[in-house]
Amino acid sequence: MKRIQKALLTALFTLATAGCGAPEEDEQPTPLLEEGESTGDAEQSASVNEGARLFKHETFQGNGRTCETCHTSGTGTLSPQQAQAAYIANSNGPLFNPIDSDGRLGTSYSKLLNDATVTVDITLPANVTLASDPTRRTLMLRRGIPSTIDAPSLDSVIMWDGREATLQTQARSALLGHAEVDPSWLPSEDGLNSIAQYEQTLFSSGAMKNYAKGKGPAPALPEGTTDSEKRGRMWFAETGVCGSCHGGPLLNRMTAGNPMGVPANSQFGIAFVSEFNLAGNPMLTFNVTNPDNTVTPVSSPDPGLMLVTGVPQTAGLFKMTSLRNLKNTAPYFHDSSAKTLEQVMVQYKQVLDFLGIPNTPQDIADMTAYMYLL
Numbered sequence: 153m154k155r156i157q158k159a160l161l162t163a164l165f166t167l168a169t170a171g172c173g174a175p176e177e178d179e180q181p182t183p184l185l186e187e188g189e190s191t192g193d194a195e196q197s198a199s200v201n202e203g204a205r206l207f208k209h210e211t212f213q214g215n216g217r218t219c220e221t222c223h224t225s226g227t228g229t230l231s232p233q234q235a236q237a238a239y240i241a242n243s244n245g246p247l248f249n250p251i252d253s254d255g256r257l258g259t260s261y262s263k264l265l266n267d268a269t270v271t272v273d274i275t276l277p278a279n280v281t282l283a284s285d286p287t288r289r290t291l292m293l294r295r296g297i298p299s300t301i302d303a304p305s306l307d308s309v310i311m312w313d314g315r316e317a318t319l320q321t322q323a324r325s326a327l328l329g330h331a332e333v334d335p336s337w338l339p340s341e342d343g344l345n346s347i348a349q350y351e352q353t354l355f356s357s358g359a360m361k362n363y364a365k366g367k368g369p370a371p372a373l374p375e376g377t378t379d380s381e382k383r384g385r386m387w388f389a390e391t392g393v394c395g396s397c398h399g400g401p402l403l404n405r406m407t408a409g410n411p412m413g414v415p416a417n418s419q420f421g422i423a424f425v426s427e428f429n430l431a432g433n434p435m436l437t438f439n440v441t442n443p444d445n446t447v448t449p450v451s452s453p454d455p456g457l458m459l460v461t462g463v464p465q466t467a468g469l470f471k472m473t474s475l476r477n478l479k480n481t482a483p484y485f486h487d488s489s490a491k492t493l494e495q496v497m498v499q500y501k502q503v504l505d506f507l508g509i510p511n512t513p514q515d516i517a518d519m520t521a522y523m524y525l526l
């Protein structure tokens with residue numbers, strides 16, 4: 153990590169963790185459920201049903217994948233265990249397409265099997281080039297699969313770097329990219345709207361669904377039963393280290409602003425995932441031309457938001473995904489470097505130590521225990 157960048161990032165994390173606010177009311181979330189229910193409006197229900205069909209079954213003459221190939225029912229994501237089971241069942245199945253093989257060579261799938269990451273192609277901003285290949289305009293990265301439960305309805309930031317404006321443009325890009333659909337076979341506007349409507353019926357709990365429909369309050373932080381869980385909760389209160397960034401109904405909105413112009417309520421933050429790079433992804437160097445024509449080199453395996461903004465100071469910022477239903481949505485982080493909540497805390501222990509925020513093994517155990525309740 154470059155020293156200047158490190159100082160900026162440290163300021164960002166530290167300021168974010170200095171957030172404050174009123175404690176939330178408590179309520180235990182209701183158990184996991186999935187799938188939409190009739191809205192009472194016949195036309196809308198028909199559209200949601202069509203969206204479910206397109207999401208789960210329709211391949212649009214592409215490579216055989218559906219949305220559900222990666223966003224599996226129940227969790228909205230894909231775990232390494234699921235990828236491994238699919239491989240044992242049929243190593244030629246639609247998930248195992250050469251586009252997501254190691255290095256896209258079509259010979260092995262160790263990254264997909266071990267990390268459940270797939271490839272994405274991202275067009276570089278006009279002022280950003282790759283040092284090793286300055287004429288290349290599209291970057292291939294491996295990223296984890298965020299859960300399509302709760303977020304499509306309650307989260308307007310789409311993708312780890314926020315690069316898609318709407319669920320409809322997202323679905324279109326997913327079909328063209330992951331499913332290799334020929335543009336002439338893409339669904340109509342109505343079809344894309346149906347997919348979006350269906351996605352917005354997927355919730356992790358009855359309380360979350362009621363909240364999304366304006367029929368109830370935002371689910372609060374669970375109280376915790378054991379002493380360890382109760383202590384863990386304090387880290388997630390708005391005044392706690394974790395809660396200062398992980399606030400709001402989905403625990404993915406920063407409560408305080410920060411010095412890099414990311415406003416309060418923003419969903420972009422830094423957990424030093426690219427910086428520590430526990431996933432061991434290849435390091436890339438980017439040359440970013442600033443408005444005054446100076447060039448800033450940025451080294452990162454995945455600079456996240458910078459790939460949208462073209463602003464070097466936003467390298468390393470990623471969307472915070474929902475922390476609700478966390479125990480069911482492994483693996484974690486944009487690179488799926490953490491397979492378990494215990495491994496999430498291996499990352500955060502390094503972050504806390506790096507920033508000089510005191511923590512004991514008991515604190516780490518308390519936070520881990522609490523995350524199982526979200």
Ligand code: HEC
Binds near residue numbers: 297307
């Ligand atoms: C090969 C696996 C794969 C397939 C198939 C796939 N996705 Fe995804 N999906 C991903 C990955 C990986 C990301 C995150 C990529 C990124 O941020 O760069 C993602 C992100 C998303 C997001 C954003 C979630 C968030 O919280 O930001 C939505 C919504 C989504 N996909 C819906 C769909 C739909 C709809 C389809 C089918 C048309 C689909 N996906 C097909 C892997 C897949």
Ligand code: HEC
Binds near residue numbers: 483496
């Ligand atoms: C400065 C803001 C910030 C603070 C403080 C913070 N986080 Fe995060 N958290 C993030 C960001 C940003 C991500 C996404 C990082 C990525 O994938 O690169 C994230 C991701 C996560 C995830 C993974 C979610 C998923 O499904 O992939 C968990 C779990 C998590 N944080 C827990 C914690 C805990 C525990 C603490 C307190 C020790 C904490 N966070 C403190 C910003 C923060």
